[in-house]
Amino acid sequence: MAEALRRPELVCPAGTPAALRTAVEAGADAVYCGLQNATNARNFPGLNFTVDDLNASVRFAHDRNTKVLLAVNTFPPAGKFGLWRDAIDVAAATGVDAAIVADMGVADYAAQTYPSLRLHLSVQAGASSPEAIRFYCASFGIKRVVLPRILTVEEIAAVHRQIPCEIEAFVFGNIGLMAEGRCSLSNFATGQSTNMDGVCSPAGAVHYEGDRVGNLTTRLGPFVIDRFTNGENAGYPTICKGRYGCAARNEPYYAFEEPVSLNLSALLPDLMRAGVTALKIEGRQRSRAYVKQVVSAFRRAVDEVATGRNAALADLIALTEGHRQTEGAFGSKRWR
Amino acid sequence: MALTASKKSEITLGSVLFNWPAERWRDFYFRIADEAPVSTVYVGEVVCSKRAPLFAPFMPEVVDRLKAGGKTVVLSTLSEVASDKDRQLIESVCAATDHLVEANDASALYALKGRPHHVGPFLNVYNEGTAAFLVRGGARNFCLPPEMPATAIRNLSTQIRHPDITVEVFAFGRVPLALSARCYHARAHGRTKDSCQFVCEDDADGFALNTLEGQPFLAVNGIQTLSYEYLSLAAEVADLRAMGVSRFRLSPHSCDMVAVTSIFRRLADGALSGGEATAMLRASIAERLCNGFYHGKPGFACVSTD
Structure with missing residues (x-):
């Protein structure tokens, strides 16, 4: 019989305003999205938000007690910094609950210009050690770090004890095999x-x-x-x-990995015990039907685990790519 | 407006990225110390903390010999930091306060903040905002990410022009493309990172991954993936000089690196043209050359600048 655990925030993907509404209605505690340009890491045609979309979506989500996080998590090449500065300005003006940043220049601009704008450190920053995370916290007042998918749950617990900010961890979706933000x-x-x-x-x-x-x-x-x-x-x-x-x-x-999806549903209690504040679902490029299914299933599972019940997660397996799944680096050092 | 290059061109030698047997590693640096026309030599394990103890016993004599040869020695740090062993390695390298240290991860920046240091090619410095922030923390030299195109290099270099700050580009060798938690050298041999038995020692320049059509594509070096091709920015050195880039980093391979450093030195001195230098490199390297990233093209591409 599992003990009751603190209920983590469920952070869900929104590639479009419609997907955002779907995720909110399916039980997301927070949704994350990006603008229609290179300032976020899912810069695909037909995806993402205009400033008007974002304004309306923030109202919709806030009315339903759900947070909106804006991903400004790519790296501006010199000469194009203005586009990223504009994205941070939009984050501040639309009243999103946090901006998710990766580039030190962008983080510095945000911290200096909008001291009250909450900053999360994107997985793209690749901050995997307590020292790296402390560096970002001390430099930019980062409130939450999205951990790279290279750590075991045990290592996450150790990191948690040594940093001054919250931890968000990926639990489900398509995973890249390389260290995030460091792959060309x-x-x-x-x-x-x-x-x-x-x-x-x-x-x-x-x-x-x-x-x-x-x-x-x-x-x-x-x-x-x-x-x-x-x-x-x-x-x-x-x-x-x-x-x-x-x-x-x-x-x-x-040579790198079989085509599998990340599914940490079986590790949910361990992740919660490790001190993870927020659980993140990947998939801003996915359909509304997918978002609805995954978010609803994780909503149920997280609530069940938090109240000490055993979670039934079999239906999540069918949603994974090619019906095969992995716990990646999270489960064991043997994966490496 | 044409910019006048104000700083003297320097040829630098990056850390050996591969797992060379310790004696070979030592002898390589001894020869560099005695014969190579380079101003700065980066030394230290960048890819895998498991390798560091293998050559650690030779480190003091290598550093001494390089200094005796008139080289500035910069200690380079690990590019990916996950385990406690990784963290300890970073901590011990950064504790060497009598040396300049190059940070390749934010963990090292944490240790080096407030003291002059170098920023390596594995840290994401793509723009003036990031560079200015790091300069405030003590950064004095930036080796830019190899995927940066000329336009961004020019913009960055122009905006941070300062007598005490130097800009360096990765100018020769297999291009570092990705890092992972997983060891692909071990995986190729049916092992894992913990049970690797240092199988990476067998491949002095990494091993090639070929597509299903047999086309050479990438090279694997432990947790690191590199290009199959060898980068050469020999033909671009003059343009880079005009942009204010003053340092050119050559990445060690099993080919004759003294010859490679000499080619770049003569090129920087105007004794060779870009075309002549490229032809000489082509003659001494079996693999294709590439320079696509610089020209805003796919990295594997070889763009002719004639």
């Missing part, structure tokens, strides 16, 4: 940067090639990322989930 693989193949342009594997560089017997080859730029036999569930080509050959292997293999 996609730029290497496509010429568009995850850090500077806010996009990994841009659709314009993705190619699907079928042959006569129904096999499908996926490419990013000129590089083959994977190949699927007729009927296999073909994944979207991202470099860290591709299949490659090397001298030490006779057969091509997933």
